Amino acid sequence: MTMPQIRVDIVSDIMCPWCIIGYKELEAAAAQTGVTLGLRWHPFELNPDMGPDGEEMTAHIMRKYGITQEQSAENRAVLKQRGAALGIDFAFAPGTRMRNSFRAHQLIDWAEGNDAQHDMKLALFAAHFSAGLNVDDIATLAGIAETLGLDASDAEAALHEGRHADAVRRKQAFWQQQGITGVPAMVFAQQYLVTGAQGPEGYAHILHQLVAEPA
Template sequence: MTSQDSQSLDDSVLQIDIVSDVVCPWCIVGFKQLEQAIGETGVSAAIKWHPFELNPDMEEGGENLREHIMRKYGSTAEQSQAARDRLTAIGADLGFDFRFTDDMRMVNTFKAHQLIHWAGPAGKEHPLKMALFQAYFRDGKDLNDPAVLADVAESIGLDRAEALKVLEDGRYADAIRQEEAFWTQNGIQGVPAVIFERRHLITGAQGAENYASIIRQLVDGEAA
């Protein structure tokens, strides 16, 4: 599997665009399932990540995650805990460590998406995306804090000082707004949204078996 701009790929590589947010648990679950499917089918695939904000209007300090989920979806504390337990178990099976805590906060991710965009030309888009998922769900980091984001960028080999400059001057803010608008205008209202070969949209974490079946159908169709 590779992770680069799909426009630079030849026809032998399966193009997969993923619209997601780094504070969306089902986005990392869906990706890990997709990753398994890619390994199982043996295809060559290029992953391109695209921005989506679950909470574009979230206040600067964020909100307690459990309270946020209960308010947004009308769930009870018991339902919230059951969902956490289920995600933790699913994550463990996929090799991803969810560590939910009572003081975990939901935050806005506009800054994080700008940094991911910046990392693309350096070939670090995918590693940064994975590192941000871990920083939030495993380490409980505030992904709206520029210092935290710069630390994560540095951890995968990017320049920390430049990362801070990117966030300070907002040079990619307009590009992120435009891309987010493009996806919402094309019907993406929830994530993860996985687009195969720029044509076939699959929403939600579908499971490794279903992703593998989709990939095989696409490959067989192209070969026919």
């Protein structure tokens, strides 16, 4: 039996560790079930008002979510453990900073025009969480494009000129109008919204249900 392809629209931010965890869990579920995924990534900014210097991660998490330093450390330990099981290296080093992700989303939009949206999204997750790079820096972003075999000079020019800024704003507004207020948010088959990382078993259950639906 040939499994159908299921479209999955993923609304996410590269600043969100649960977004990459959720994706990798979905990827594992697809491998387990034999379902092919038709992925489309969509922008969401967790920190749209963050300045160019960013903010130290622990201080940011404590302030934003009203938790203690100990609770923040416990949360990072959970993320590292869950990520390691999925092949994600969360390198939460002292001084790790949260960043404004608007330029990164513009780069993803630019990469989509070069048939590299998915690869760019994953490269940016790795750049932020594993390499600790400043993904709000244009030269850094152009360098990431180059590692994917894309035109770094065009990427840099696109970011300097803001060619994709309006497109990203429109896409963000669309998903906000659909009621998306947190990420990860995944829409399966353009019908079913699932929020939060569900684990490989949870996603496998969803995929099985969709495959079993009558055409």
